Amino acid sequence: MKKNTKLTLCLVTLLAAVALLGAVYLAARPSPVTGEKSIAVTVVHADKSEKIFRYETDAEYLGSVLMEDGLVKGEQGAYGLYIKEVDGEVADFAVNGAYWALFEGEEYATTGIDATVLEDGDQFSLVYTLG
């Protein structure tokens, strides 16, 4: 097989893989849920003290609820909202490697706070974590 034909085949394969992955993502991503939901957010501070915040909301994403309430403050970055402050406590990675980790139930969240879709009964935790 000529070298150019091989490269063309590889290019077509890569483009097909891109299209396939895009389709998998669109099919598998969680869809926003409309209607009212009850959610709970547990904040675990640096001193290990815990506070539970409960919300009744029509919002579709966690970030919008917590930002609107003022529980969370942060900066919009390339990967979405980066949480800097929760319930008045700042986690500054540049100072001591601290950050706010988001958990959905017991699992470490795989999406940012502003891309986390809400469902009725969801329970989240925001945990002050030292990296």
Added chain:
Amino acid sequence: MAGQVALFGVLGALTFAAKVAMMALPNIEPVSLLIMVYAVTLGKKCLFPMYIYVILELLLYGIGIWSIGYLYVWAILALAAWLLRDMKSPLGWALVAGGFGLLFGALFTPVCLLLGGPAFALSWWLSGIPFDLIHCGANFALVLILFVPLRRLMTRLLAERF
């Protein structure tokens, strides 16, 4: 010998600095390009600048899914580049880098499997697909334009100095 040690340190630091400089751009990074250049010009010695870069990542960002994965993902790319070292086509190199970018999230799934189980690994990979698509496109473009001239430059500099 001392010159080579200094070179590896500088290349590792340069890789880290280039990554930090482009950090504001999601998954658009120069590390893949540089690791590939090091692999084809330094051979197995590319492991030194590569792991200096990884150590700098660990020191700055601590231990997490990303940093554990970094212990092997760059080695996979370096090995692929070294095996294909006779290839001359810029498009061929761009395809290697684009394919690596597309698989980047999938390459971290072993770490996610160990840390959180199959559901966590699948969820991690799926939620990262948009970033993998960006990574693929950015790697493809960067390597298509820069790999061949950087390889030529590095080969000439190594021949002149070592």
